[in-house]
Amino acid sequence: MADLREEFNTLKLERIIGFNGSVVGGLKMHPDRKHLIYPLGCNIIIEDISKDCSQRILSKHTDEVTCLAISKSGKYLATGQVTHMGFKATIIIWDYARGEPIHNLPLLHKVKVEALTFSCDDRYLISLGGQDDGSVVVWDTITGEAICGSQAQVKSAGNTYCVCASNSKADIFVTGGENTLRVWQLDVENRKIRPTDVNLGGLKRIVKCIEMVDDQDPPYFFCGTTTGDILVVNMDSQRLQFVVPEKNKFSLGVTALAFVRISERDEHLNRDGTKTCLPTFEFLAGAGDGELGEYKIKMSVQANKVKATMVHKQNAKPWKDTSFKNKCNSITSIALRGGGHQFFVGSGHSQIYRFNYAEFKCELTKTCHSKQVNDAVFPFGTSELIVTCQDEEIRIWQLSTGKEIRRHVVSNLTCNAVCITRDGSSIYSAWADGKIRAFGFDPKTSNIVDKCVINEAHNKGVTAIACTSDGRCIISGGGEGQVRIWSVQENYDSRGKKVYRGVLVETMKEHKGSVSAIKVRDNDKECTSASTDGTCIIWDLEKKVRSQIVFANTLFQCVGYGADACHIVTCGTDRKIGYWETFDGSLIRELDGSLAGAINALDTSPDGKYFVTGGEEKLLKVWRYDEGEVTDVGIGHSAAITKVRICPNQKYIISVGQDGAILVWKFPNY
């Protein structure tokens, strides 16, 4: 990558819209209270929240980052990743200030690093392997060498999911998982770690998160379980003390815990005259169903026994994002800013919320795609808005602010492609259930509303869609290889309301493999479809017949018109970019588009002088059309690029990836 930077100009990255919410505890606040750290695919993003939201990207991992830890002092940042089956996963310790890796730790964990934590004096890093590995390793942060390691759990227990270091002692840490909860004592001289199992009695729990509060008196640590309760364990005696709440457990488990403060302490006089201190812990707890609440865990004496009760803060109800109606938007991380006056909450649906602790007021600060972004389009003639589609959502973004402004959800289905009519009144979308759904806009609220559905448009799912400039004609491509032409007709129903209907005009059966892209020529008389069977067909839309066909030994992924629609440009899995004559379908030129992987996306600039490509290489390349040379390279994607677009006024390039990120680049000026 270093030589790429020297060889070509790098594109200026304007903004990244992305956050991987599925990483447990992935959203972290740096101790300087100014920077938010979160993973996105195989990158780590450090965002300055104090003023201009500038982002720093740390990219050294080769696959998705699975865990993230910051040392107490904020000097170090440790990240672990997942890798392919049978290989060993990397852990990197970064120097936070410079943003450079200090140590690439030797590969010890198989496949996945499950969790990471720093000891309270930054001296050691404790890492936990995934389910294929099941070991816990203690590393020296200064030398970057492993001190010792051990199996994380006894053989009868299940996987271990989380690790948390003590806040007061550097040589103690806790691991928790399926029916296992262990306190480990590190013996550096003998290079040994010795576990003590916490006796849970008859309880069987799967611990998903641990919050350490052992710097307070009495020293406790709190474990959130999938059952939906919190285990309170005394660190001194290593015994389970309380299980809260007894009833009304958190639904779908406690997924995130954050200790805020001890609000009050009750002195209790024992029988023998000694005094015990009964504190009340204030906690933020997030559940798997997306509920977040401020809870008080209060210790009190009832009938000569110390009991713990867990109650929600008075005069308030747990918060839940109401925009997710039937979905669980699990809370995966809670990042306290400083003492906890403000905190950030990351959810499984890749949303980041900012809360004010005192008023418990929520503000949605960031929404991102949580899954692969399948398509992205600009409305005709404007660079202000982007329409993207993900798994089951269509979203509209404002480019200038990077904010999501509209969203439409069709549950449990996948949207493969979208297109917008020129007048902007309709969005046609291609869905994996074989339907074409057309959406309109509410005249008052501009919300996305259903317009019409073409059922059974393709029997193996609709994979590509395009429409003519008047918006009356839809050309769709399916997984089975057919290209169909539909006309949208409008009628009035018995109540005088406008209804739309898609009528099949023509079915063109030429492709053998699924159609990956369709492009309509500007004059609406011709369109091109690219297919994974290695053909690219130019169709005559007036006669509804094939006019030209091109063959190549590749799976074509994308196609575009170039040179005033005299050429078509194709790209595919053979890493080649081909220029073809539309007149006779002959190959004019072939370029090596990438060194590493398939080229998934291509878009030609409005002035016809440039085109951009992106693919598995994770690089965005800007090419001169006539010369066929790369002028600029954009580095920043953390997963394969699925779509690239140049905005209509040629100011920005946007690229979307498999990790759900939307990257906005500045178009180079020449």
Place this chain on the structure above:
Amino acid sequence: MSLLDEGTIYNLIAVEEQKRQKPPRYNSKFKDTVRNESTSNRNEHKTMGQAKVPVPTTDNYLKKHSKEPVLPNKSDFKYGDEDHKKPALPAREEKPLMGLKTTKNFITNNAVQNITSVPKRPEKKYVDTRNGDAHNLIPSGLEPIYVQKKEFGEVPTYLQKRKDEMIQAQEEYNQYVSEYMRRGAMQKLTEDERKAILDGLKTNWEDIHDQYQGLSVVTDTAPKKHRKERMESQMKQLERDIEIFEKHKIIYISN
């Protein structure tokens, strides 16, 4: 496809939202009235009425015309100046009282009076605009009145009088002080008196000295010792006094 009844994606392009200027807050002109009424009439409705409402008496039934407005009594019309009006002139046919008739020739009398009278001096006026608006000169302060006064520039008499009083008071005070000093001043010893005192002292000293010389040589007892010491101290005191009197020729005695 009519776009009027259909929204488009372009509606979502954020137009810079102009903040509506807030009109100034409405202030009712009845605000004060309402406030006063609400505070002043509050006590009337403080309770929910009397605890037991008295039953209307039987003699207090509704009477005829009792609900009509009561008008003031009618009174005759009078001019306001009737009490200080002069009596009306006598009529032409009216006979004078007792047949008296004056012989005074009013015409000549008036003429003579006017001819002989000193003409009235014209009032002093000044005109300040070209339209000729005239104003009295005297109260305007434009005429130099005070400069023309007889005593202008002199020290006013009251000041002179005050000055004289002050000088007199000072003199009286001085006199009093000197008198007081004279009365309370120290007496000076005359030469004769001094001499007499000096001689007296010396004789005293000689007396004691004689006694002292006559004392026994041995002072063995305490009384003897005391006596000798007393005499020595007396003589010493006298010697000191004599020395003072001889040294100073002029001696004052303080009172």
